[in-house]
Amino acid sequence: MTTTSSYKRVAAGAATAEFLNDFTIRRDAAYLIHYGVPIDEVAARLTRHQRYVRNWGMVSFWIWFYAAIAIADGCNLLIQWSGMFLIRGEINPLKLWGGVICLALGVSLFYGTALTLVWAWRRACAGIPHVDARSKWRIYHDKDRGMKGIVDEDPADALRKLLVWSITIILGSAYCYMIAAGSFTGIWYVLREAGLIR
């Protein structure tokens, strides 16, 4: 990878992100205006929201790998512990508490970073009474107070949705794969100890 191509990579990534973002911008602007945010505040609120999500999203992207590792190790240890308890009646406190602590760390890392993204949207919606206490994703699919008919449609929106769903599924599978690998390590350990596999 030469230095020149790293600029190209950054430019291509930024351009793709802005292309995908266009739908979000139209949707969020329409939503905030529709539900009564003062028109002069909307652009400032959305800019702030986008920046907040961008920065915390990047932090979360990395933290979620560590969270996935912690959850995988926690599952591994807890499956080992419960398997050995069931087949041998063994109580190994190291495995039990190690597993509990790993799982708690992983889940709280994940939850805490996901919460920052939810808070970002709530801050953007501050002052809209029925939005304050609800999540962004539920709002969009709410039949009565949802988005239908208030967003400007664009022919490229289908492509944007396809790309965003692909990225989400690929990233989600990466995190889930790590957790599944940890769980299966534990399951295989128990099966080996039970003499069911070699």
Place this chain on the structure above:
Amino acid sequence: MSDTPEIVNQIESSLLQGALTGFLAGATSVTEMGILAVADLHRQRRIQEVVAKIAAEQGLELQDK
């Protein structure tokens, strides 16, 4: 700060955001941070464009621009 043109504030905030994004994303040079700053400026102006379009459709008055 009221006599500062709006575009200056926008460029300033986008440069800062580009530097922060670049830092978080592991940018290795000022050029990469600059590309990210331009992307942020584009997003900022696109948001204003979208808001202005909806405001015009609904007959609402925007204070600036």
